[in-house]
Amino acid sequence: MKKITYTIAGLFLLIGTLSVSAQMGMNVQDCTIEYNLFKGEVQSKNFVEAKKRLDNLMSNCPKLSVNIYKLGAKIAEDMIAKGDQAAGVTLMKKTYDQRIIHFPKGLGKVYSDYANFCSENGGAEAEVISLLEKGYKADPTGLSAKNIYKYFDYVLESNKNNNVQRILDTYDDINDALVIKSGKYQQRLSKLLAKEEAGATLGLSVKEAKSKRIASGILKNIGIITGGLDNKIEELLTCDRLVPLYRRDFESNRSNGQWLRRAVSRMFKKGCTEDALYEELVEAYANAEPSAASKIFYATLLEKRGKNAEAIAMRKEAFELETNPTKKSNLLLKDAQELSRKGKRSEARRQANAALKFNPSNGNAYLLIATMYAKSANGCGTSLFSKRMVYVAALNKARRAAVVDPSMASKVRRFTKSYSSNIPTTQDAFAEGYKKGDSYKIGCWIGETVRVQVR
Numbered sequence: 027m028k029k030i031t032y033t034i035a036g037l038f039l040l041i042g043t044l045s046v047s048a049q050m051g052m053n054v055q056d057c058t059i060e061y062n063l064f065k066g067e068v069q070s071k072n073f074v075e076a077k078k079r080l081d082n083l084m085s086n087c088p089k090l091s092v093n094i095y096k097l098g099a100k101i102a103e104d105m106i107a108k109g110d111q112a113a114g115v116t117l118m119k120k121t122y123d124q125r126i127i128h129f130p131k132g133l134g135k136v137y138s139d140y141a142n143f144c145s146e147n148g149g150a151e152a153e154v155i156s157l158l159e160k161g162y163k164a165d166p167t168g169l170s171a172k173n174i175y176k177y178f179d180y181v182l183e184s185n186k187n188n189n190v191q192r193i194l195d196t197y198d199d200i201n202d203a204l205v206i207k208s209g210k211y212q213q214r215l216s217k218l219l220a221k222e223e224a225g226a227t228l229g230l231s232v233k234e235a236k237s238k239r240i241a242s243g244i245l246k247n248i249g250i251i252t253g254g255l256d257n258k259i260e261e262l263l264t265c266d267r268l269v270p271l272y273r274r275d276f277e278s279n280r281s282n283g284q285w286l287r288r289a290v291s292r293m294f295k296k297g298c299t300e301d302a303l304y305e306e307l308v309e310a311y312a313n314a315e316p317s318a319a320s321k322i323f324y325a326t327l328l329e330k331r332g333k334n335a336e337a338i339a340m341r342k343e344a345f346e347l348e349t350n351p352t353k354k355s356n357l358l359l360k361d362a363q364e365l366s367r368k369g370k371r372s373e374a375r376r377q378a379n380a381a382l383k384f385n386p387s388n389g390n391a392y393l394l395i396a397t398m399y400a401k402s403a404n405g406c407g408t409s410l411f412s413k414r415m416v417y418v419a420a421l422n423k424a425r426r427a428a429v430v431d432p433s434m435a436s437k438v439r440r441f442t443k444s445y446s447s448n449i450p451t452t453q454d455a456f457a458e459g460y461k462k463g464d465s466y467k468i469g470c471w472i473g474e475t476v477r478v479q480v481r
Contacts, residue, residue, distance in 0.1 A: 057087035061094065068097045073104045077117075084120070088128045095125035106147070115147050134168015137161030141173060155180050166200040167207045171251045174200060178255060190262060190271060197259050198288045201252065208248050208433055209352035212387035215241040219430060220386065242432045249433030265298040273303055276310075283315030290323055294360075299326075318348035322357050326364055355385030362394055371398045372471045389431030393438065396423035399472060400445060406470030411458040414450040415466050418479045421445040452480045 052060070060079055067076035080098045083090065098121040105114030122140045126133065141157035143149075158177040161169050169177065178196060185192045218238045222230055230238060272289050279285040290307050298304055305327055312324040321344035328337035341361060348354040362377035375398065378391040399420035407413030421442060428438040455461055455478055464478045 052082075052086045054090075057083070057090045061087065061090055065093070065097060068100055071104075073101050077101050077105075084124055088124055092125060092129040095121045095129070111147070118143055118147075132165075132168060134161045134165030136168075137164060138169040138173045142170070162196075162199070166203040171247060171254070174251055175254055175258075178258060182258060186262075190267070191275065193259065193262065194271075194288070194292075197255060200255065204248050204252060208245060208431075209385070211241040211244050211248075212385055212431060213352060215245065215432075216386035216430065246432040246435055249431075249435055249437065252433065253436055263292065263296050265293075265296060265301065268293060268296065268298060269301050269303055272307065276303070276306070280310050281314045283311070286311035286314055287319065290320075294323070318344040318353070318357055321347070322360055351384040355381040355383075355388045355391070357381075358384065359388060359391050359394065362391065366394060366398055371402065374398060387430040389427035389434040389438070392423045392427035392430065393434065393441065396420045396427065396441060396445070399423065400441075400448075402470060402472060403448070406468060406472055409458065411450050411454045411460070412468075414448055414454060415476065415478070416468055416472065417445045417448040418450070418466075419468055419472060419474050419476050421449060421479070422476060446481065449479050449481050455480050 060083060064076055064079035064083060067073070067079060076097075080094070080101060083094050084098070087094070099118060102114045102118035102121060105111075105117065119140075122136070122143070126136060137157050137160045141154045141161065144157065145154045155177070158169065158173055158180075161173070162177055166174065178200065181196045182193055215238065218230060218234055218241070221234070222238075229235075272293070275285075279289075286307060290304070290311050293299060293301070293304050293307065308320075308323045308327050312320045314320075321340050325337040325340040325344065328334075328340060344357060345354065348357055358377050358381035362374045362381060365371075365374035365377060375395050378394050381388050381391040397420070399416055403413045403416040403420075406416050424438050424441045424445060428435045428442075452462075455464075460466065460478050462478055462480050465475055466478050467473075467475045
């Protein structure tokens with residue numbers, strides 16, 4: 027009993043002298059005890075005492091745990107809620123500033139949250155933009171969708187009359203980061219969809235179902251951000267504006283692989299490939315950065331110049347060179363898109379399906395097939411019903427694109443609305459001796475069996 031009494035007394039003595047220990051320096055054990063007491067005070071909402079311990083921890087144990095700052099934010103929020111606005115704001119800023127110094131991880135999101143706090147608590151616009159810029163430089167994908175738009179709007183408005191390249195660079199930085207993040211979650215989702223659709227006896231586990239929801243949500247959000255940025259920058263992305271801009275800066279960037287990759291990709295995407303500058307950029311890109319991507323672009327030039335055998339060899343070399351499944355899928359898709367533009371739809375579909383083998387969640391591959399099917403409706407049908415059944419095949423592929431890649435949901439919606447309005451009516455099907463749900467073989471190059479759908 028006496029031993030227990032001494033132990034309890036010793037504990038109270040330790041707690042009571044923590045402030046003295048703080049002045050003299052605290053060891054790891056002291057810090058751990060203080061942190062556990064601090065955590066308990068916050069959990070019990072004893073914020074006054076917790077604030078004292080927070081000051082001690084931030085001064086003497088700043089590297090102990092990131093939770094010091096997360097819990098410290100709760101104290102600051104309580105102070106603000108109770109009317110102590112100035113002190114609460116000061117404390118919150120201190121927790122963010124120290125957290126950034128001592129735990130510099132996930133800073134894109136940290137700066138984004140910091141900017142939100144400042145914006146909601148009277149912070150100056152310049153301060154908010156400064157925080158967003160730091161978050162953008164740390165990790166653009168860590169910014170919330172709202173803050174990505176806010177920062178991009180700032181860059182757009184500040185530079186649209188004198189520095190279009192800055193706008194394009196910012197757009198590309200964000201987009202490149204989103205592509206990497208999207209690829210990660212596409213791979214995760216494709217594995218979960220494969221398991222779910224294979225008819226596993228017990229289906230997805232609780233953990234897997236949660237992972238699927240998270241992946242789907244993140245991809246959907248990425249799609250919203252990408253679509254929003256595309257809308258904001260669309261007026262700048264015309265050949266009439268891009269060609270003079272890239273011509274002006276070409277010589278100073280002739281060996282800049284990143285600049286060349288972005289210039290070539292954008293001109294390809296916007297259909298500026300007939301301009302002589304495009305060929306110059308592609309050749310410079312292939313020389314500055316010999317990669318799978320640059321070889322694919324260069325192969326199109328060889329083909330254009332009639333060097334088909336060399337083009338085929340270079341494409342094969344490019345596909346073998348790339349080992350990342352998501353990137354390889356995108357390369358195959360790019361090749362499929364080029365074949366589609368040339369009217370080689372059967373070959374384009376083969377490459378699109380090859381792209382799906384490496385990344386089953388590459389929704390753009392399904393959408394490419396869908397658009398090629400729709401464009402073939404008149405040529406692949408002999409009657410109104412058979413022509414409209416081609417739109418059923420197109421609709422199926424478009425819907426699949428949104429299932430495997432939720433980031434495409436809003437984009438796909440435009441296609442599905444169009445295709446749905448062109449599928450057979452009940453009367454069309456009846457006249458041909460079919461009803462909803464029957465199997466139907468589409469002829470022509472499509473050669474696909476689908477179920478009859480009606481509107």
